[in-house]
Amino acid sequence: MTLELGPNQQPAHTRHGSSIGQPLTRRDGFLKVTGTARFAADNHPPGMLYAALAVSSIARGRVVSLDVEAAKAHSGVVEVMTPLNRPALAADPDAKDHPFMFRLDLLQNDRVRYPNQSIAVVIAQTLEAATEGAALLSPRYEVLPARVGLDGAEGFVPRGVGVGGPAVQQKGDVEAGLESARTRIEATYETPAQYHNAMEPHAIVAAWDGDRLSIDTPSQGLAMAQGRIAGLFGIAPQNVHIRSPFLGGGFGSKGMISGPQVLGILAAKLVGRPVKLVLRREQMFGPVGHRAPTRQTLRMGMDGEGRLTAISHHARTTSSTFDDFFEPAADASHTLYASPAIATSHDAVRLDTGTPLFMRAPGEATGSIALESAIDEAAHACGMDPLEFRLRNYAEVEPMTGKPFSSKALRECYEQAAERFGWASRPLQPRRMRDADGFLTGWGMGTATFPAIMFQAEARAVLRADGSGLMETGAQDMGQGAWTAFAQIAADGLGLDIDQVDFRAGSSDLPNAGIAGGSGHTATAGMAIHNAGAAVIARLADLATGNEASPLFGAGNEGVLARGGRLYRRDDESRSESYADILARAGLAEIEGRGKGAPDPASQETYAKHAHGAVFAEVKVDPDLGQIRVTRLVGAFAAGRVINPRLVRSQYYGGMIWGVSFALHEEAVTDRRSGRIQNANLADYHVPVNADVPSVEALLVHEDDPHVNALGIKGVGExxxxxxxxxxxxxxxxxxxxxxxxxxxxxxxxxx
Amino acid sequence: MRDFAYLRATSTEAARQAAALPGAMLLAGGTTLIDLAKCGVAEPETLVDITHLEGLDGIAVDERGAMIGALARMGHVADHADIKGRFPAVSEAVWQAASAQIRNMATIGGNLMQRTRCPYFRDPSNFSACNKRQPGSGCSAIGGVTRGHAVLGTSEACIAMYPGDLATALVAFDATVHLGERQLLVDDFFLLPGATPDKEHAIEPGEMITAVEIPASAAARRSTYLKVRDRQSYEFAAASAAVGLELEPDGRTIRDLRVALGGVATKPWRARAVEDALKGKVLEPDAVRAASLLAVEGAVDHGANHYKIELAPRVVARAILTLGEAA
Structure with missing residues (x-):
């Protein structure tokens, strides 16, 4: 049965807190540290062959020749897939039916539109033979000059940015606001191209059985991947079975099925045997998305009290020549600071790169480093402490829309983090602090924000004759702890101990859990789980309260509470009955309930929904040698209900360390002549090592939000x-x- | 896959003979060779495995100096109490190199044979021009991404930076490399690129590094390795300096000074001009800073690596002054 609960309606029978809110360790932790968690590339079905991708050296042009004979002559090579023999597809990979259908390079022609584009697939008995076969293809090209950099082509205003928001937005009169200002600042910031670089490369093991397809591959969105693959191959979605129990990180790059993953499926079709294809690290710099570079100009005006009179935020970014994704960097100025006039705008150039994609906090990360820098410059221009300046311009309603916030404990975040950090003793002027070793010491802050997004999800709950429970939803664990957090929600939703719940996820034959992205997975799939639990308990309550033999008879469906595998009479807890007894009396082996998670359209209209945070950093800079070291980070975050504080802290730590990476480390460096990225490996593409982040603290600030969803979850991933x-x-x-x-x-x- | 022969050498002599075969390469820790094979730079026809040879992994230190076997692991050398005590710059150079995992595998002999990180050198499938790989084919790095390239010892044929840390410390203290019967100063073991950047070491076919010997000196005992880099670990030097200092009994006049630079040159770079300018002088900050500028005499930048010319003398000066303070 499906119980129709309103999106924000509390369930009648269960209470959160038995499992929800507990700092459980990861339920999959033992499997992972012992190496027994089976990731996609760990699968070896019988008869499996290995595929190696051959990728383009050039950024733009045409493949003139491939020495297929040489590759095929190599011992162990079974087949070479090129545009000439690639199995037919039911859909054009360059078709775009909706904005989230990204064009794929599936050997549809000889054209090269970015470096590391797939140009052939070599299939062999061993990985070594496939790799050598790919090298033997010795491609020759017709080369056209690569278009590189933020000025590499003519700028234009895209139709939409990010998930389709307007490229240009404004409220009030920014020019008038700047004109009337006592103090003004203007600054331009550049951010580089960055690549997701999940630890686990994109990998696929694909096996066909007639028109049925079975694949192991990491996916942040199983149902979307299933639909996309089904469309490309002209088969029913239910004929595509994807298993993705664990992802070794995704960060957005596994949100959509990528070209190389589909090529693995095509290779299996071509040879009629299971095929494994795993990207090499350097091959991840191209076909699986990236964060586009930006150049952002901010102008701000302030009155005599340091109140903003205008914010203007313009961002230039880049996309590929053949598809659309535009980093919505300037939109960061919509939500954080009150101003009578705000104008945001974007333009873009098209370059010979792979298509950029969502990368952890797309738009918010790039936009926030520029906005928070500019706010700091504005505070200094006004002679104000940066925290005082931010409080002076605190947004009581969402600045761009005027909507009230569903909840906003940002003030508490500022207070708690500043107190913990010791911000009060910070000198206003720069270059005033030195440590005992003579290092220049500086303290800085930034405001964190991310929207509380929900998608659509479903879950199925079962109570079994032995009193245990089953919860199923095709959720994705990217390492963030979904196996654990969702099981906690399931346990409370079913009124059971977590040990009594069999939680199943990570497979496309389970109910659609939506996408693990947009920091919305816990809220979305969590609500589906929660509602499925409520539905099956309501059914159970019917069975008990409607039967004269039950001690709960006559209590009325909503007159009972579920806890620890028993239903209790709400007005007399001495009267209770176990789930097993209720089912046994009814002669049922199991009962089922289904639930959905979705945003509430009404509250969507009414409220602005965002998580907030405040981060304080201490750095030390060697005055002569220029080395910068982050010595301390303190963040405080308010993101609604915390399902598992241990996992939530991990998400904050990871995000904060990525922030350090953004400021000090990460950059894909392009050779301007060839268009190739010259540091496409993890030795040269830097992310922080442990020694770069000696002290990171994340404070969890209490926040009740009755509007986002019944669980009050906002999301902590980004x-x-x-x-x-x-x-x-x-x-x-x-x-x-x-x-x-x-x-x-x-x-x-x-x-x- | 590309077939190659694998030989497990039974003795040092057998290893030498096998290594003399055309296309043969010695395999020790493998941290460089396997990496270069994967990126298509190294294509050995025969791998001569020497990891199990006995008697080559010793570390012996006495008042005359240190003798480090070619198969001693970097991690062991970095942690060796007498190396730390008598040659602190050597220990510091080694523990700041690579990562703990790599140091536990990599050997001292293999480390001396470590090759450049020039991304063009390491990418034969996308950049065919590289004089180091293919003499006469040209240099893809010049005019390309050069932030990590050398500013000293470059030629028109090659600007690839020598990335190692250990050898920088070794050249500062006149260490020698033992090639069987023959011994060479480490400084002479590494060759400038000139017109033949493919020839990086003065090692001949049939020769094998068996040990590294570092003579004891007062300067080595009072020494340090300062490595400046973009992140705190697992990263090559933006600029580094191995410095040793000996003062006269007055505690302020410089009797002996050793300075070598890493991260800025095509080979481990002994900065004798700095040493000569300061020997016999009173150790005093302004004089040290002025003399340290001599470290980059003749430096040539290629755009993005210009900052190394600014940075290197500051690193040298800091290292000397730090040693001076630690009297």
């Missing part, structure tokens, strides 16, 4: 990057007096 990158940057300025305008901040920027 917010940690935002605010942190700006906090580190502002701390570098406070240490040195040098205002970074180009990221990552390098030694040479500090040599002065």
């Amino acid at each position: 917010i940690g990057i935002t605010g942190t990158a700006g906090a580190v940057t502002n701390a570098v300025w406070h240490a040195t007096g040098v205002r970074p305008r180009r990221f990552p901040i390098r030694i040479e920027d500090m040599l002065g």
